[in-house]
Amino acid sequence: MCRLFAITSEEPLSPMVAFKALDVMREGHDGSGVGLFLRDLGGPFEEMKDAPILSGIFTENGLKRLDTFMMNLGFMTKYKLPIKVSRTPPAGIPKRDIYLVRAYEYPEEWDGLSQQELYSRLVSVRLQLRKMGEAENDMMVFSFWPDVIMIKEIGEPLKVAQHLKLDRKDLKARVIMAQGRQNTNYAINLYACHPFFLEGFSTMTNGENTAFIPIKDYLQSRGVSGYTGYQSDSEVFTHILHYSQMRLGLGIEAYKHIITPLQDKEIAVHPNAALLQSLKQSCRRLIIDGPNCVIGCLPDHSLFMVQDRKKLRPGVVGGRPGKYAFSSEICGLDAAIPDRDKSLDFQPMHIDTAIVGPNRQEVITCRQTAPLPLPR
Amino acid sequence: MPSNRPITPSTLSVRDLPWQIVWDKDKCTLCGQCTAICPVHALELGVFRKRTVELPLGIIGAPPENHMQLFYGIRQKTDPAFACVGCAMCTMVCPNDAVSPHRSDDADKLVFHRDRGGLPRSRGGRRNAPGTVLDQIKFIRISMLTDPALDAGRHEFEIRTLLGRVLPPEDNLKFIRQNGWIPPVREIYPLMIGGMSFGALSPNMWEGLQMGVAYLNEELGMPVRISTGEGGCPPRLLRSRFLKYVILQIASGYFGWDEIIHAIPDMKEDPCAIEIKYGQGAKPGDGGLLMWYKVNRLIAAIRGVPAGVSLPSPPTHQTQYSIEESVAKMIQSMSMAWGFRVPVYPKISGTSTAMAVLNNLTRNPYAGGLGIDGEDGGTGAAYNISMNHMGHPIASNIRDAYLGLVTAGMENEIPLIAGGGIGKSGNLTANAAALIMLGASGVQVGKYIMQAAAGCLGAESDRCNICNIGQCPKGITSQDPRLYRRLDPELVAQRVVDVFLSFDMEFRKIIAPLGRSTSLPVGMSDALGVSDYHIAERLKINYVV
Numbered sequence: 001m002c003r004l005f006a007i008t009s010e011e012p013l014s015p016m017v018a019f020k021a022l023d024v025m026r027e028g029h030d031g032s033g034v035g036l037f038l039r040d041l042g043g044p045f046e047e048m049k050d051a052p053i054l055s056g057i058f059t060e061n062g063l064k065r066l067d068t069f070m071m072n073l074g075f076m077t078k079y080k081l082p083i084k085v086s087r088t089p090p091a092g093i094p095k096r097d098i099y100l101v102r103a104y105e106y107p108e109e110w111d112g113l114s115q116q117e118l119y120s121r122l123v124s125v126r127l128q129l130r131k132m133g134e135a136e137n138d139m140m141v142f143s144f145w146p147d148v149i150m151i152k153e154i155g156e157p158l159k160v161a162q163h164l165k166l167d168r169k170d171l172k173a174r175v176i177m178a179q180g181r182q183n184t185n186y187a188i189n190l191y192a193c194h195p196f197f198l199e200g201f202s203t204m205t206n207g208e209n210t211a212f213i214p215i216k217d218y219l220q221s222r223g224v225s226g227y228t229g230y231q232s233d234s235e236v237f238t239h240i241l242h243y244s245q246m247r248l249g250l251g252i253e254a255y256k257h258i259i260t261p262l263q264d265k266e267i268a269v270h271p272n273a274a275l276l277q278s279l280k281q282s283c284r285r286l287i288i289d290g291p292n293c294v295i296g297c298l299p300d301h302s303l304f305m306v307q308d309r310k311k312l313r314p315g316v317v318g319g320r321p322g323k324y325a326f327s328s329e330i331c332g333l334d335a336a337i338p339d340r341d342k343s344l345d346f347q348p349m350h351i352d353t354a355i356v357g358p359n360r361q362e363v364i365t366c367r368q369t370a371p372l373p374l375p376r
Numbered sequence: 377m378p379s380n381r382p383i384t385p386s387t388l389s390v391r392d393l394p395w396q397i398v399w400d401k402d403k404c405t406l407c408g409q410c411t412a413i414c415p416v417h418a419l420e421l422g423v424f425r426k427r428t429v430e431l432p433l434g435i436i437g438a439p440p441e442n443h444m445q446l447f448y449g450i451r452q453k454t455d456p457a458f459a460c461v462g463c464a465m466c467t468m469v470c471p472n473d474a475v476s477p478h479r480s481d482d483a484d485k486l487v488f489h490r491d492r493g494g495l496p497r498s499r500g501g502r503r504n505a506p507g508t509v510l511d512q513i514k515f516i517r518i519s520m521l522t523d524p525a526l527d528a529g530r531h532e533f534e535i536r537t538l539l540g541r542v543l544p545p546e547d548n549l550k551f552i553r554q555n556g557w558i559p560p561v562r563e564i565y566p567l568m569i570g571g572m573s574f575g576a577l578s579p580n581m582w583e584g585l586q587m588g589v590a591y592l593n594e595e596l597g598m599p600v601r602i603s604t605g606e607g608g609c610p611p612r613l614l615r616s617r618f619l620k621y622v623i624l625q626i627a628s629g630y631f632g633w634d635e636i637i638h639a640i641p642d643m644k645e646d647p648c649a650i651e652i653k654y655g656q657g658a659k660p661g662d663g664g665l666l667m668w669y670k671v672n673r674l675i676a677a678i679r680g681v682p683a684g685v686s687l688p689s690p691p692t693h694q695t696q697y698s699i700e701e702s703v704a705k706m707i708q709s710m711s712m713a714w715g716f717r718v719p720v721y722p723k724i725s726g727t728s729t730a731m732a733v734l735n736n737l738t739r740n741p742y743a744g745g746l747g748i749d750g751e752d753g754g755t756g757a758a759y760n761i762s763m764n765h766m767g768h769p770i771a772s773n774i775r776d777a778y779l780g781l782v783t784a785g786m787e788n789e790i791p792l793i794a795g796g797g798i799g800k801s802g803n804l805t806a807n808a809a810a811l812i813m814l815g816a817s818g819v820q821v822g823k824y825i826m827q828a829a830a831g832c833l834g835a836e837s838d839r840c841n842i843c844n845i846g847q848c849p850k851g852i853t854s855q856d857p858r859l860y861r862r863l864d865p866e867l868v869a870q871r872v873v874d875v876f877l878s879f880d881m882e883f884r885k886i887i888a889p890l891g892r893s894t895s896l897p898v899g900m901s902d903a904l905g906v907s908d909y910h911i912a913e914r915l916k917i918n919y920v921v
Contacts, residue, residue, distance in 0.1 A: 208519060208891065210517075210519060210890060210891030210892055210900075211892065211895065211897070211900065212902070213899065213900055213901060213902045214787075214897070214898060214899040214900055217782045217787065217899060218782075218785075218787060218788065221782055221783070221784070221785030221786075221787070222785060223785065247545075247546060248545050248546060248549055249549070250549075260894070261894075263532070263534055263894075264534070264536075264563065274552070275552060278543075278548045278549070278552060278558065279545070279548075279549075281538055281542050281548075281561055281563075282542055282543055282544065282545040282548040282549075282788070283545050284538065284542070284788055284895060285787065285788045285898075287894065287895035289891060289892045289893060289894055289895055289897075290519075290891050291891070309532070309893075309894050310526075310531060310532065310893075
C-alpha cells in the first residue's frame, strides 16, 4: 500500500510538513518514491498567481531543448526556483541534472484569449513537452499550470526532500498533497507517481484500480487531449474527476455517485433517483471497483477524500478551523496537526465524501444518500 | 444374411453405422421397453435361429444331433432412415441394463447416405465439433497482496448489465434538464435465456422455463430475461405481468406477431425488449425452420398458420432490402408500437460483416444493442451443412465489435450480447465471463439450458440431434403429448433456478479474485490469458504459458 497525506492551511506551509507526516507513516509504504503537489503558493510565487509554472526534471540537453521550444512559442521566464542538489545523490535517489520549477510570462500573442482557450493551450504545451521528452529521454514534465508546483522523485521521501533541500523559505503552499511510494503495478516511471494533475484537478490514490483497462479505454475515447498517459492505473481518478466537473458540469458531491454508485435498492429511495439511475447507467464505464482511497484537490483549492464502495482503505480527516489535513493514518495527522480536537477526526466511510472547502473552516461531509444538487 | 439378399448402394451393416446397439441376451427380460421408447425406431423385435449340436448321452457311437432353436431379442435396423442416434433412451428404460448404444470406432459410413430422395440432412443440435476457444481462456489477474481480495460469499455484489441504448453522459444530463426522450434501458442479469420458440420447444418445456424465470425474478430478485424465439407468445402470457421478463422476438416469418400486436392494448406490462432476429448462429443466412411434424393445432393457432405444414422462415425480412431499412425502419416501427418505452435490438449471426452492421447501429439513436450469435449456437432444425460449416466464431466477432465501439467511443452505448456455444463443454460460467471480459455486455444461452434444465441428451458427437422431427425422447422439443408429458414443468423450473444460482456463485468466484464486484467487468481484457499465441494476438489478450 502507499500512504497519502494532504493538508490545507490558511498560512502557507513548508512541504516538509507533508514529508514528516509520510515519514511517520513509513511502515505503510515502501519508501520507493514520492510525489508532491503544491498549490495556492506562498513565497515569491504569491505575487504571480496567474503565471503558469512548469515543473519537471530535465537533463542539460533537455533544458536547452525546452528553452528553444518555449522561446519559439513566446514564453518568457518570469521566475525560477533554484534547486541545487549535490553531485552525488544519496543511495536510492537517481542522479538528475536539473529539477525545474519555473514561472513563465504568457506569450504576447496569447493576450485576450478566453480562459478556456488559454487552459487548453497550456495542456497542449505540456503534452508536447512530454512527448519531446519521451522521444529523447531528456525531460519529464509534471505540470504546467498557474499556481501549481509538482515534484516527483524515486527514493525515500524524507531523503528526497533533504536532497532537494525543500525546507526553504521560498517554497511554501497553502495546499499540499504528498504520496509515498512508486507505482508497483506497472513499470516504474515517474509519470506513474501520484498525485496526478490535469487542468486544475489533482488526485492521488491508495489502492489498485481493478477496472483500469475499461476505464482507460473509455476515457481515451472521450476526445479530450489531456486524457492520456496512464502509466499508472490511478491516473484515471484524476481524469474522471475532470470529466465529471468539466464535461458533465457536476459538482464534487456527484464524484462518488460516478465512481461508486449506490446499489439499485438505495437509488430507488433516493430523492434524485432518476438522475442517479441515469448517471449510473451512462457513466457505467467509470465505475471503479477496486479498493481505493482517493484524496483530491479542486481548482477552487478544496480538498476532498472519498473511499471505495466497500471502504477497504484507511483514511482520516481532521484539524482545526484554518488548518485541516487528510491522511492515510492517524499518526500522520498527529504529526501534522497535533493541536486539534481529535474527537472530531472523521474517517469517511463507503458512501461519504469529506470536503474541506477553500475557506478551510470545517469538514463538510456529504453522503450519497443525501439529495444531490442538480448539474450546472 | 441370405446369400441372395439384394444389396443396394445404401445397404449398410450395423458396423457401418455411427452408433451400434450392444445387447446382452443374458440380461434381457424381453420386456420390449427399448423398442417402444426408441425415437427413431432403430430397434425391432429380433427372432434369432440358432443351431446347437449335442451328443446323445450314454449311447456310445450314436451320431451327434442337430437342435434348431429360436430365441428372441432385439435387432438394430440398418436402413439409414432408422439409424440409431445414440440417445440411449433404451439404456435408460431397460430394467436390467441389458442394452446400450456405443459410438463406432470406425469412420461413419452413414454420412454418405443421409441424402436419400435428394434431400440433404437436416437435424437439430449444434455444430458437431466439441470444444471452443472460450474453454482455453483463463482468468489470470488475481488480486491478493496488491489488494485485499474480495469475498465471493460475503461481500456486496451487483451482477447486472444494461440492455438498451445508453446515452453518453453529456446527452443524458442534457435530456434530463430538457425533459428530452431518454431511450429505455433495462437493468438485467447478464445471463439470458436465448430465443427458443414455442413450437420448437414443447409446451411443458416452455412453461417450465417461464416458471423458472418468474421465480428467479420474483422470489430471488435476479432479473433474468428470456427470449421467445420466433414463434409468438401464448396469449395469456402476453396479458400477464410476467411479460416484463420476456424478450419478444420478431423474425422473418413474423410468426405469432398478429397475436402479439392485437394483445398490445391488453398488456399489463411492457415486454423487457424486442429482439429482431436477422440471423442465427446455428444456420447463418438461413431462416427459422419448424418442420411439419411439430406444427400441431396449438402451435398453428399461436403462430397464425395452418396446422401440419412445415414453417420455413425466409432468410431475410422480405419487406426490406437494405441494412438502413432493416435497422432504421424496423427498429423504429417496433419502438413506436410500444411508445418508445421498450428497447429494440437486432440479433445477427456471427459474421465477418458484423462490423458493418454495428457501425450502422451506432448511427441509429433507436438501436438498443446488438446480439451476435456465434457458429456454435444450437437450433431446433437446420440443414446439417449450415450447422456444421457456416458461421463465425463468437470470440473474435465480439472482440472486434467491442474494440470497434471503443474506437468510436461508444462502448457503453450499444450493449453487445453474445451467444453461440456458451457452455458447450459445460463451462457455462467461464465461457460467459470470458465473453464479457472480451467485451460482451451479456450472454444468451439456449442449448445449455436445454441440457441442464431438461436433460437434453444432444451432444457434439452427433448424439441424438433429432429436435427437428418432434421425436425428442425427453419431451423437450416435441409437440406430441405422449412425449412431452415425460417432462414435468415444475422440475424444469427448479432446474432453471439451480442453473442460475450456481452460475451466480461461480461468476462471483471469478470476478471477486479479479477485484470486481459492483460493475460487470465488460472489456476487462487485462484479466484474460490464453496459452495459444495466435489466439492471444487475435483477441488482444495476454499470452500466458
